[in-house]
Amino acid sequence: MSDLNTEEKILEAAREVFIAKGLDGARMQDIADKAGINKALLHYYFRSKEMLFQKIFLEKGRELVQVLEQVVGTNLSVREILAMLIDLESDKLDQEPLMPLFVISEINRNPAKLLQVPEIQACRQCLKKLALQIDLEKEQGKIRKELQFQDVIMDVMSLMHFPRIGKNLFVEMLYDRDKVDFAKEVTRRREHIKFVILRSLEP
Amino acid sequence: MSDLNTEEKILEAAREVFIAKGLDGARMQDIADKAGINKALLHYYFRSKEMLFQKIFLEKGRELVQVLEQVVGTNLSVREILAMLIDLESDKLDQEPLMPLFVISEINRNPAKLLQVPEIQACRQCLKKLALQIDLEKEQGKIRKELQFQDVIMDVMSLMHFPRIGKNLFVEMLYDRDKVDFAKEVTRRREHIKFVILRSLEP
């Protein structure tokens, strides 16, 4: 942390605190402490809590749809796209598993924020392409006719994100709290998710 | 609201405010206003914000695992149990789609809270029964051998909860914001989820 310039130190601390506590729970003093600087510097660099928060929220909002956008942009088959999506998204989530919970929580507190992430509209466009590709493969008999592309996307996102954001609950309910290595379980689930998703495509 | 006694009015208002804003974002004054009473009455009935919150959190924590516990307690086949779980849980979530987001967010802010919901331990026991039933049906060749019971549970919960808590994001990304009836989409998805889950069991 100490080898970063002040602005980056603040941003890194803000990421941690906002993601862990949310906008309401985050304290400017905590961010300053974690960054190892005086609280007034936060305002010197970012004017207000709201503006600092906005920086982080937009950044993480983008990240949330980035992989999806990236992977749909390729010219692969639907099955290849989905498998790639699962792998890349998993890699990213392993770094910051609670990031989607942060973004979704904040969107629910104030849905208008969502519209300030233009990448979501861009992603929308990309997804239309995927919808076409799915229609095509339906015609070719490769994908079951009843499948809606919205469902596939929601399925993949759900299966990847929800176990991570609900980690504590699932560890307590489904595993032996002291013995389980949940990170390993999540890694193992990659193949399971691919299996479930790809099977759901079969005609 | 006005036909309830004061204590129930407070609890109902607290449910709404805590679920919408979380512990940190909730204001005692907002709860009092929504209940139509003086703020001091909140403390008269529940001593502190923390204690009022605890009441709601425990109640909702219980509700989150209640259906699972109830349905696993029956003597049905695994497929019947899962189909029933999806139907009952959907009915409940239609009433309060953001409740799981509330519980999970608060658990992440303070994981120790989780241990104060004894129903989760009870649920744990019930799930062992389901695990045995799954093993049995694996022996009988009804379920694919590689399937782990933890995965089925996480799959069902994920597919049901995540689209609801991410509603705003999904509507923006996948649908025509102005035209879509997301409630209808969620209802339609019931059958889709059953399909995906039941297919994932097939040997």
Place this chain on the structure above:
DNA sequence: AGTTTTGTTAACCAAATGGTTAAACTTAAT
């Protein structure tokens, strides 16, 4: 009817919190 208990309110309080200010320190240009 009178008295005690329970319920309810307005006014108030102390702590926390986001934000400001003015001075001090650092760096680089002149």
Place this chain on the structure above:
DNA sequence: ATTAAGTTTAACCATTTGGTTAACAAAACT
């Protein structure tokens, strides 16, 4: 060396917020 600009800090301020108090009202009890 002097100045000017940018950076950093301690002290301070105003507001919000959870919580308290004391007086008042309404039941419940005698």
